Amino acid sequence: MVSIEGMADFWERLFGAQPDPPPLLVVLTGLVALLVVVTRLPWRIARNAITIAHEGGHALVAVLTGRKLHGIRLHSDTSGLTLSAGRPTGPGMVLTLLAGYLAPPLVGLGGAWLLAGNRITLLLWIAVLLLLAMLVMIRNLYGALTLVIVGGAVLAVSWYASPQVQAAFAWTGVWFLLLGGVRPVVELQRLRARRGMPASDADQLAGITPLPAFFWVVLFGLVNLTVLVTGGLMLAGPLLAEAGLT
Template sequence: MSLDGVTDIWDKLVGAQPDPPVLLVLLTGLAALAVVLTRLPWRIARNAITIAHEGGHALLALLTGRKLRGIRLHSDTSGLTLSAGRPTGLGMALTLLGGYVAPSLIGLAGAWLLAGNRITLLLWIAILLLLAMLVLIRNAFGILSIVVTTGAVFAVSWFASAQVQAVFAYAGVWFLLLGGVRPVGELQTLRARGQLRDSDADQLAGLTAVPGLVWVGFFGVVNLGALALGGYLLGSAFL
């Protein structure tokens, strides 16, 4: 590839795209909300939230010096991240803390990029993160999920028009922001029924002596805050 070709790709990657129509921002947000609130679409799309959730565990495990054993994604939209290290202490606590807040915080980062009209850059960062996660997957369904998701993002970023890229990026970021909130409510519902005794919140309670309900509340505050700030950033198109 010539130097001019490399330069063109770089300019495409880091350059800002035109402001999206206000209606696009609004309709993608409403579409994402409809997916989050309806049973079957949520059941299908929730896998993206699981990918982000387990990625959050994995990232915090690596950042705190734990040895990452692998990630498993399951067809029921559950997941498992295994790491080795001290079973107690700050590193383990942060690793547990990273899961439920990851989708919303990733969505917030995406909203910040979209506020600067960096749509293509957002899509390529997503591709790189997914490829990094693929190396850590340890089961067939997980590999299939990551490959299909990566392929879809790549196809949109490379072959689709600027308008289609914008729809895809805004819908994805809205979904992460909105979809990050619902699992926290589901978590507390299952805990109240006694059906999830080893949840992240309960494991954190065992490590810190802070009640599990407080940790659930913390997840909720962080995710609702990310939704509010992310929504403001995405809504800057209205200003």
């Protein structure tokens, strides 16, 4: 039976604030995340995390707008698919399609807000809970294995790792979501320019609104860049404080 003291320690560990990270950690984790985003093989592997956030964004907004969520599939080529039922047009469908490319940096922004308050363990546990919630809706083996591996890694770090390792892991992950949200938008437009992508989120939005697909691609890019700058300033708080700029 768990004692009152044990529960108090657990809640303190979960909601308590960790010490401010060294400014060097903020810089190094940002550089590591940037290196992963701009290099081919690391990006090819780490892009699965962006796909998880992308499809999770579709799924969450579909449910919030009253659509019936049928399931999510994650594929080994880092693509994904979220199936929902409801009106094929209208605000609900527009918001559901919009959510995919915007979700990774917006999730990163939420993470940056938590890290700005040094709530590292809370951030990691929220990530685990979101991954578990998404696992329920996964409809293929690769997707399930991916979520179990990612969720298990985050849980292990949150429970067993030292505060320093937790901080490095959390800052790298949040930097990656913020930075990694920009590259898929660039890749999307490159693919569209070469051969067209009638099934892309932007092209589907063009099919149910009066606005062309390029408008939606630009919107994805502008929002994600704005979120990157905002989240980056939050993450750089210890660095700015060291420089006397806050």
